[in-house]
Amino acid sequence: MFEPFFAVFREAFERGTLIKCTLSRPTGEVTAELKNVYLRPVLLKKGPRIAFTYRFATRDEVKNFTLQEAEAQLRALTGRQFRQVDLFTVEQDYTLSFAKGGKPLWQTKPASHSQPADLSHDRTKKRLLNSSAPWLHALGITNHRGEVLPSAQDKWKQINKYLEIVESLLRTHPLPSDAHIADMGSGKGYLTFALYDFLTHHLGLTPTVTGVEQRKSLADFCQEVARKVGFAGLHFIAQDIADYRPARLDMLIALHACDTATDLALATGIRHHARIILAAPCCHKQVRQDMKAQNELMPLLRYGILEERQAEILTDGIRALLLEANSYKTNVFEFVSTEHTAKNLLITAVATPYTSAKHRVAALRQVEQIKASFGLKEHYLERLLNYSSEGDGS
Known part of the structure; x- marks a missing residue:
């Protein structure tokens, strides 16, 4: 497992610079219905958490984890179930990808987001229906x-x-x-x-x-x-x-x-x-x-x-x-x-x-x-x- 990536993930969350993280390019080991996973920091009554949104073909499932739990989930998903992980912080963007043989490729880019993440748990959702109808x-x-x-x-x-x-x-x-x-x-x-x-x-x-x-x-x-x-x-x-x-x-x-x-x-x-x-x-x-x-x-x-x-x-x-x-x-x-x-x-x-x-x-x-x-x-x-x-x- 590529430890530098998880070190950056932990540090970004602890310092409040983490914006989001996405897992894509599912492998054959992931259920066919699961398309990708989206992570973002949230602030709950119990304290800071990381929300995982599991995006299936016809629905989304959201689970909130502590940093330790989130890292364990991320380790289980990275490489084995998803071949690419994109991590966005206010300081830099990171991409960890895996070739079919399992060899990791680590890339960094200038930050594409300058604003900290919105930590509200219940953000306004995109609605397909106007309530003024x-x-x-x-x-x-x-x-x-x-x-x-x-x-x-x-x-x-x-x-x-x-x-x-x-x-x-x-x-x-x-x-x-x-x-x-x-x-x-x-x-x-x-x-x-x-x-x-x-x-x-x-x-x-x-x-x-x-x-x-x-x-x-x-x-x-x-x-x-x-x-x-x-x-x-x-x-x-x-x-x-x-x-x-x-x-x-x-x-x-x-x-x-x-x-x-x-x-x-x-x-x-x-x-x-x-x-x-x-x-x-x-x-x-x-x-x-x-x-x-x-x-x-x-x-x-x-x-x-x-x-x-x-x-x-x-x-x-x-x-x-x-x-x-x-x-x-x-x-x-x-x-x-x-x-x-x-x-x-x-x-x-x-x-x-x-x-x-x-x-x-x-x-x-x-x-x-x-x-x-x-x-x-x-x-x-x-x-x-x-x-x-x-x-x-x-």
Whole structure:
């Protein structure tokens, strides 16, 4: 390990000259989802710390460390997982890079930053949505001055996290300019309006977005708000998810549709060949009612909370596998942190051009093995997609 680099890192932090540090050029040993790591000094109530931002394909994770902990993390990441580290101080810039053989190359340059780092922990984040948008006031998120209400802070954070995920997906899988999008179980419309606003004002698209909501009062209310704020391509209809039949579907969204309503939405997306599917499942009653563990986990499921969480894992894990069996590349990750809402899981699925029969059969076989281990006769999404219990499509 190249000790002079870590000596400079320690000294810069202790003297208050450290601005930031970035790790890039990941090696084969780093998870494919982790793109780079960004470090900066912060001042917390417990004292000075170094914030590590782990940047994944669809999310960021932030962890705060003491100097000693940070150095240990940095040593573990440098060289082995990332081939380049750039260290910026107010006095000089440093680059430590590694050739494929592991030989380090040390370079110094004149300082590119003259101002000390901003040590505030909660810096103003770049927002993809303007809080002065009229629809936010109409839906009770902001006051008449465009300020987010204290009671709506969690919803505001959820909206912005949602848009960050959408932006990340569309950066690599763009939609056509006239995209047709359905939001199944749109409810009060917060995220439906946010998506339409983002697509039109941030990306410059002219989409048609339809919110499908069973409760007529909510659908009518949201439709009236859309009319008042001039969102001509945003529509809300009062209809059961099971009855919705779009003529065209580029993107399907199902956020917190209860129990099997999520499966109805996923089946619609699959049948209509949606390019992108986003689902944040709600409750998991169907699997939990049928679940009877046939393995060594059985003693653990005597506890209600563990049984509930296992049902969530099974339900959403099988959903992801069934999406993969239908030519989608899937990912499952945290939507928003649990301090904001308990409904914090998101499944993303992006259509791929082709899935081999071997891959499809393997995914369905995995579903059968999982069901056998937990005594499940079927997953509701299987029934909707007309799969037999033999591990292949019927």
